[in-house]
Amino acid sequence: MNRQQPARVAILAMPETSASVVYGMYDMFMSAGRDWKLIVDGQPGTPVILPQVVSRHGDCFVAANNVKITPDAPLAACMSADVICVPELMVAPGESLDGRFQEEIACLQSCYAAGKLLATACSGAILLAEAGLLNGQEATTHWAYCDVMTRRYPLVKVRTQRALVASGEGQRLIMAGGGTSWLDLALYLVARLTSIEIAMQTARLNLVDWHDIGQQPFARLARTRQAEDALIARCQTWIADHYAEPAPVAAMVQLSGIAERSFKRRFQHATGMSPLEYVHTLRLEEAKQMLESGALPVEAIANQVGYEDPGFFSRLFRRHVCLTPAQYRKRFGTMRSALEMRR
Incomplete structure (x- = not known):
């Protein structure tokens, strides 16, 4: 040039x-x-x-x-x-x-x-x-x-x-x-x-x-839109309300009524994610909302979305979100508070 x-x-x-x-x-x-x-x-x-x-x-x-x-x-x-x-x-x-x-x-x-x-x-x-x-x-x-x-x-x-x-x-x-x-x-x-x-x-x-x-x-649930596969869609609907339960993937397998290997393969094909990755995504998105809108300690948020080990939750959050839970709260909680004050 x-x-x-x-x-x-x-x-x-x-x-x-x-x-x-x-x-x-x-x-x-x-x-x-x-x-x-x-x-x-x-x-x-x-x-x-x-x-x-x-x-x-x-x-x-x-x-x-x-x-x-x-x-x-x-x-x-x-x-x-x-x-x-x-x-x-x-x-x-x-x-x-x-x-x-x-x-x-x-x-x-x-x-x-x-x-x-x-x-x-x-x-x-x-x-x-x-x-x-x-x-x-x-x-x-x-x-x-x-x-x-x-x-x-x-x-x-x-x-x-x-x-x-x-x-x-x-x-x-x-x-x-x-x-x-x-x-x-x-x-x-x-x-x-x-x-x-x-x-x-x-x-x-x-x-x-x-x-x-x-x-x-900034990513939200774009990857979790409802699958066209009716069986997988039924599992998606169930897990949306039960993601914090213990062993959620095993529960979805049981709900599907098919073999575990077949279920995982079918879920991956329908959603582009493994069942466990899907559960983690739902949990982390809920954790984001809680970090933005409340003052619960990170340990309590981890427990409420389904993680008994707060350390594992924090490492998973940072790996997927590129911020620690505390950093995320500081950045986006402050933003939400400022917007709400000006409504």
Whole structure:
């Protein structure tokens, strides 16, 4: 890239994207190099990144959150950009993409072949997977889509815990995880396209807090949605109310009326998780709620969700959530209290 000229970033907008991410990225890129000097010197600096919003035909459309988006150019403009950013796709996890986004996918394939950098936010990484660009590569996406990506694209090395992943030849495939981790993506791109100092100035101006803990603490029960297998669904319904009981997996096996080995294999196929992993997930999610909303000691919470050994519970919690129970309570309990006070 010619650093003597502003970097050019194309933000790919579709009816399935939300305007907040599209224009949030746009504002962040336009701020780089311009707004810090305005604050410090009283005069705006020269923008170091020039973003533009592109869409399939360049025509206005209404985004997924009912906001009108007015693109600057059609897809062809991506070929003159240095970076193509894909915001999230507001489609249900597992929803078929057959026949959709074909033109966008072809554009991404051509741009990558031409040596351009591709960056995605949230579920936008699904388009890179559909394009075959992530085969054999590390990747991340919104936590609710990680299991879907793992099953649908088995050649992709999905890193569920990480909020930002750079992979591919020359690390030209950049993916951010869920929610506001698009801010991390934008800052990373500012640093990569310009300098770390400009990225830090942009972060200070916009009060951006880097998601250094990844996205596991935010994950909820996306992986536990009801299975289509009626027998397994009946066990899911039962365990939702009995996860704290002793030997819950054995109880589900008995409820199913089939052999243990067959039950475990069938449960894994239906839910993507082993029965024990499923129980741990339910227990940990309940523990998160209790840590957020109450002041019970960690030992008492461990006992209430089904763990007799508080040490084992704490180690399991940290392994799955990437925070200790105490750290989780401090971060999210404080947040919940502040929100409740302002209701």
